[in-house]
Ligand SMILES: Nc1ncnc2c1ncn2[C@@H]1O[C@H](COP(=O)(O)OP(=O)(O)OP(=O)(O)O)[C@@H](O)[C@H]1O
């Protein structure tokens with residue numbers, strides 16, 4: 001049998017893994033060492049050499065996108081589509097099982113999967129039935145509690161009876177929630193795994209059936225499996241189905257969602273007779289990028305210890321750009337991409353990675369201005385996000401009450417007790433009388449055709465909008481928007497959503513306030529509010545790159561896992577942003593942030609650019625941010641600080657250089673321009689980057705060729721213009 005097409009393009013260790021005997025196998029290896037490639041080739045090997053049918057192979061990936069990609073690669077390798085192969089995420093596969101065995105799972109045949117919004121609604125109902133006060137017991141907290149229990153594989157009945165009021169109450173809600181879901185045939189995400197795990201435990205015959213059927217299970221990104229996923233694998237595999245798992249402890253980034261790095265260590269104990277292969281050669285990145293990643297991750301204490309090396313060239317240094325503020329940062333990125341494309345490269349080879357979703361807004365704005373097509377991957381573009389659309393609907397109503405779409409969107413958001421029946425009555429009235437929804441609301445109230453609670457609730461809605469509109473024209477745009485966001489209660493509403501998601505929504509709302517602060521109308525004749533609304537509508541609707549268009553990829557660091565791009569930007573490399581300020585609160589979180597940084601760096605193949613802004617307005621506040629400590633952990637010799645670019649990106653700086661106060665701050669012979677070349681008796685040559693203060697306090701920032709960037713006091717620094 002000719003195996004060359006499967007093995008030829010692999011190195012020795014990879015071959016060893018791909019052609020390993022049918023035993024449990026752990027491939028523990030760093031980023032870009034070919035773990036995913038090994039999985040793909042091993043599947044091909046199992047089918048061609050071990051003669052397994054596709055239906056007897058299960059491959060678990062972290063995202064559906066990854067599953068699709070893998071399927072494509074196998075198809076190419078085998079020259080035929082692997083029909084019948086069980087491919088998917090843990091959730092996808094568990095769902096498939098429950099669909100097939102709904103009776104054994106004690107579910108109705110047409111059970112429904114509920115998302116997090118539905119889940120919250122059910123939890124609220126349960127809490128109302130239990131007469132729990134929502135202000136004392138936030139439903140979203142209960143939601144996180146329930147999901148965390150499910151991730152750990154714990155049912156309500158197994159939560160120990162304690163005297164702790166919190167635990168007792170949460171367990172009660174959890175129990176009520178379970179009963180409610182069971183009664184109405186609803187299954188949430190966590191339940192998919194928990195339930196299919198139980199099906200196997202309770203049905204030895206069924207389990208035996210699957211243990212006969214599956215001859216091999218493969219798992220990518222094993223370091224991010226949580227407790228229930230691990231248990232699920234163990235039960236299914238028993239001692240009968242061999243597993244191939246690949247992972248990298250340095251890339252475990254979902255601890256906050258219950259993932260357990262330790263699963264890698266437990267693997268060898270829990271899965272009998274297992275083999276381990278290490279891959280140490282990185283094929284993805286230049287040695288500069290790899291050294292940076294290695295240097296950084298060496299700062300983590302608890303590691304399983306792996307070395308990565310490459311035969312790639314040194315490549316280019318890592319660029320570090322210190323921007324004055326977030327606008328400057330965004331413009332810089334857009335300019336770099338412009339250069340990149342001018343050199344004949346593809347935009348789709350470029351990724352912009354950021355820690356928090358809210359950071360994308362300023363960059364999106366710059367891209368829209370400079371007409372750079374982009375896609376936001378694994379998340380919505382800023383102006384498409386639910387909370388932003390809700391806030392914009394309020395803003396539109398303040399501006400123009402007859403905006404029916406806006407009324408539809410927020411009449412009952414946050415919930416104020418306007419039911420579907422009332423809304424449909426309002427719609428009928430509007431249709432019959434040929435008036436707008438807003439008019440219909442008002443008319444129905446004065447005619448008395450709405451009663452009791454409904455009338456009150458609709459009146460409340462009208463009052464909120466009218467109060468906001470009152471005096472709106474006198475306020476600066478951003479104050480108005482801030483008021484709208486606060487008084488509409490959107491912030492509280494979205495903020496109570498569980499975990500990171502709720503926090504991200506609040507961050508986005510604050511970011512919208514920033515957007516209005518920065519907003520400059522193209523058309524000065526237009527009133528700022530209407531100009532802003534028009535702009536936001538355009539941003540939301542028209543600038544999304546077409547599917548096939550060559551576009552820059554924007555995503556959070558978390559969603560970049562497993563991917564690779566020739567040119568990568570890591571933006572917002574600032575303390576408090578990345579590492580995220582929250583990471584200081586919990587032990588171990590800083591190491592998880594560092595792993596996230598490692599994931600970011602190792603996405604880059606040819607060139608990595610890092611940027612940070614000295615001041616940044618984020619989440620509604622302007623702050624001075626220190627450079628991320630992660631940058632200091634990268635060997636300095638690999639980093640090149642980018643000198644000031646030309647005037648195009650920095651109109652502000654040049655205004656400053658010509659400013660009168662600048663001339664007085666400097667002595668007459670030393671009135672340096674930003675970007676000017678200067679020389680210092682000790683530090684040598686450098687470029688003027690920035691200045692601050694006046695008179696004797698004036699300080700100047702110079703980027704020295706040999707020493708890097710320094711702040712010097714003007715009156716002492718013996719600088720000479722070159
Ligand atoms: N033996 C090889 N020869 C040539 N290229 C290789 C080889 N092994 C892997 N590669 C290439 O290196 C890159 C990284 O491989 P892959 O994505 O499989 O790594 P990984 O270990 O899964 O990375 P990550 O940890 O980021 O998920 C890919 O472009 C892959 O095609």
Ligand SMILES: [Mg+2]
Nearest residue numbers: 035036037562
């Ligand atoms: Mg991979």
